[in-house]
Amino acid sequence: MALIAILPGDGIGPEVTREARRVLEQVGDFDFEEASVGGAAYRETGHPLPDATLALAKRSDAVLFGAIGDPEFESLERSLRPEAALLGIRKELGLFANLRPAKLFAGLEEASSLRPEIARSIDVMIVRELTGDVYFGEKGQGTTDAGLREGHDLMRYDEAEVARIARVGFETAKRRKGLLCSVDKANVLETSQLWRDVVIEISAEYPDVSLSHMYVDNAAMQLVRDPGQFDVIVTGNLFGDILSDQASMCAGSIGMLPSASLAGEGGLGMYEPIHGSAPDIAGQGKANPCAAILSAAMLLRYSLGMTDAADRIEAAVAKAIADGARTADLGGTLSTGAMADAVLGALA
Numbered sequence: 001m002a003l004i005a006i007l008p009g010d011g012i013g014p015e016v017t018r019e020a021r022r023v024l025e026q027v028g029d030f031d032f033e034e035a036s037v038g039g040a041a042y043r044e045t046g047h048p049l050p051d052a053t054l055a056l057a058k059r060s061d062a063v064l065f066g067a068i069g070d071p072e073f074e075s076l077e078r079s080l081r082p083e084a085a086l087l088g089i090r091k092e093l094g095l096f097a098n099l100r101p102a103k104l105f106a107g108l109e110e111a112s113s114l115r116p117e118i119a120r121s122i123d124v125m126i127v128r129e130l131t132g133d134v135y136f137g138e139k140g141q142g143t144t145d146a147g148l149r150e151g152h153d154l155m156r157y158d159e160a161e162v163a164r165i166a167r168v169g170f171e172t173a174k175r176r177k178g179l180l181c182s183v184d185k186a187n188v189l190e191t192s193q194l195w196r197d198v199v200i201e202i203s204a205e206y207p208d209v210s211l212s213h214m215y216v217d218n219a220a221m222q223l224v225r226d227p228g229q230f231d232v233i234v235t236g237n238l239f240g241d242i243l244s245d246q247a248s249m250c251a252g253s254i255g256m257l258p259s260a261s262l263a264g265e266g267g268l269g270m271y272e273p274i275h276g277s278a279p280d281i282a283g284q285g286k287a288n289p290c291a292a293i294l295s296a297a298m299l300l301r302y303s304l305g306m307t308d309a310a311d312r313i314e315a316a317v318a319k320a321i322a323d324g325a326r327t328a329d330l331g332g333t334l335s336t337g338a339m340a341d342a343v344l345g346a347l348a
């Protein structure tokens, strides 16, 4: 039986993974094991990513991750903060490819920040590089010769890192409409010039995919002007982080966007909503569980090959929303549990 590791984390993380687990239990038989991560783990063990948690993730068939982040630990040394656990687990598992689909579920036009006819056109897969870039470059703070405090984070990619994420972008586009937009800042950054050069080289392997390039500032603007022009976006770690939060509001709410973090085709993956621990609503039963439930569907699809079950969950979310189920972020009044009940009730 497949082993699913659940790492609930902090804030609303446990609230939404609880509901995603209920949905998984409804569509199959799985072994579940839970372990703490982030601030919760720091509280228990003095470290945000305990060895036992990492070991569980490594021996599982797939990981369902909630969210990490706790205002109480913001002033800790960086390696002890909750965020270090998330970056650490991505790096340790080699999860370099992060797929973040943003599409509008029918009925959520009013929740989107865009006008309804524009909102309806969004159906984009953001392929975000996840283990490189300024996140993992040398960083620090110091003092300049003039005695001023300074801080630095090195933005760096090598050609192998760019080539492998570019291939994921091309493969993803091949399975969709065949349009790949590579987003960079090649007019200013050397990392982006390398990125663009390598993406162009790799494009020779994919004659059926139409490749375009866009600067990230323009991409941010185009995403709200005309999101329907995008099929697949491939971009670096930092740009992908920002653009995916932006895309979520085009699709109605950050509480609707799932993600898959993969080490390549098939195999161990980690699945998580793109949102964080949402300290402002944690513990109030207000969190939208759909991003976590849709992440569970991605888990079934990408790591366990359970395509039918994944389709059923996605259809159930669509039906619940079409029937009017809404948490507060979508303009409704349902609690986290009641929203999941609506999805469970819609499961065919």
Ligand SMILES: NC(=O)c1ccc[n+]([C@@H]2O[C@H](COP(=O)([O-])OP(=O)(O)OC[C@H]3O[C@@H](n4cnc5c(N)ncnc54)[C@H](O)[C@@H]3O)[C@@H](O)[C@H]2O)c1
Pocket (backbone or CB within 6 Å): 012, 016, 066, 067, 068, 069, 070, 071, 083, 086, 254, 255, 256, 272, 273, 274, 275, 276, 277, 278, 279, 280, 281, 286, 287, 288, 289, 291, 329
């Ligand atoms: N993958 C992750 O675990 C992850 C992602 C982003 C941020 N974080 C961490 O989370 C903490 C809070 O960060 P933040 O406030 O910038 O981002 P956030 O995503 O936690 O919250 C941003 C806003 O969106 C709302 N929101 C988020 N998820 C929601 C949901 N499911 N339903 C309804 N509303 C939702 C929140 O209430 C908040 O107003 C920080 O410590 C940050 O580092 C973690």
Ligand SMILES: CC(C)[C@H](C(=O)O)[C@@H](O)C(=O)O
Pocket (backbone or CB within 6 Å): 083, 086, 087, 241, 274, 276
């Ligand atoms: C919490 C943070 C490290 C993380 C990221 O930037 O990757 C989050 O914003 C995300 O999108 O998963």
Ligand SMILES: [Mg+2]
Pocket (backbone or CB within 6 Å): 241, 242, 245, 274
């Ligand atoms: Mg983010």
